[in-house]
Amino acid sequence: MKNSTRKLQIIHVDMDAFYASIEQRDNPDLRGKPVVVGGRPNSRGVASTCSYEARKYGIRSAMPLTEARRRCPHAVFLPVDMPKYAKVSSQIHRIFQDYTPIIEPISLDEAFLDVTDSTRLFGSAHIIALEIKERIKKELDLTASVGLAPNKFLAKIASDIQKPDGFVMLTEEEIQDFLDPLPVEKIWGVGPKTAEKLHMLHIKTIRELKALDQVTLRNHFGTAGSQLYYLARGIDNRPVETEREAKSIGRETTFPQDLSDTEVLQTFILDLSADVARKLRKESLKAKTISLKVRFADFRTVSRSKTLDSYTSLDQDIYAQANYLFQELRLSQPVRLIGVSVHNLVPEESQQSLFETANPEKEKLAKTMDTIKERFGENSITLARLLNLYSKEKE
DSSP, rough: OOOSSOOOEEEEEETTTTHHHHHHOOGGGGGSOOOEEESSSTTSSSSSSEEEHHHHOOOEEEEBBBHHHHHHOEEEEEEHHHHHHHHHHHHHHHHHHHSSEEEEEEEEEEEEEOOOTTHHHHOOHHHHHHHHHHHHHHHHHEEEEEESSSSHHHHHHHHHHHHOOEEOOOOOOGGHHHHSSSSGGGGGTHHHHHHHHHHTOOOBHHHHHTTHHHHHHHHHHTHHHHHHHHTTTOOOOOOSSSOOOOOEEEEEEEEEEEEEHHHHHHHHHHHHHHHHHHHHHHEEEEEEEEEEEEEESSSSSEEEEEEEEEOOOOHHHHHHHHHHHHHHHHOOOOOEEEEEEEEEEHHHHHHHHSSSOHHHHHHHHHHHHHHHHHHOOOSSOOGGGHHHHHTTTOO
């Protein structure tokens, strides 16, 4: 990782409490109240996000909803309305596109923008960043925290410093004074385990991290040590990527009550496998690695994977391997969550040019079923074993 000679202007936009803020915007009665988006407070789900009023009670994203209710019994709990949030996200991205085509979406509520070449049309990057922030507020009645810096790493940190509704701009001259006092946990990739190892080395701030040379860091952290060395100096040459290739596709479900019936669990695995396969076909992708995730009643979570001899996008192939992994677990206690995902993805066209298609007739049938479902609804054609599942509400 070397320092770039080109003076980039990177903006990171991070919407404030995105889902909860949309709900408060659309229902003025919720404004000023603790709002938790994720589902019913007595369900097995977790908080997707929460309003800043709820955060005062210690509620945070990914917290079990039962714990959120314990901390704030009078909070308003709402289900996730993903179509609505996706629509608002698209509106935000249309604002971005008025200033630059170089946009890297990280999630519905977060994106990087490279406006280096936009300054000739719209003025300085500072002006562009402020205009984007102001338009989001004026046109969508939502607030965003914005960071402007010479690279993605710094822009990301800058957007987080003054949340909510913050704006922080970093110039080349300000980088080190900005970084030095920050805790090492602010560095990209420093999670609890890495932070613990750094603390054992008496490293708690970025200034202290800079005192270690690259060889020492590599000895302690392997190849990640070099990344720590450069990021502590504010050096990050990763470009804003306008097309992010999918690394995996998956789906999981949390049960209202713990399940121990093997046949019922296998039916859920079939349903999840069929959904994942359909998503693969929709994206014209194939996968070679199948993964199964199981969370037990005591919250212990295990994951198992199996790599196939060839690529596939067929329901039965994915289910066969996921079910094999499930049977290998030899359940000893009830299950509260189960998930199926696929990895090692390739475009369907390139896969077909490199490998033989094992089941052309089955692939054609699967795509025909996809078309029927798109036109006539999800339940218009399905496997008999899934009929009971489709008659119930899925989580």
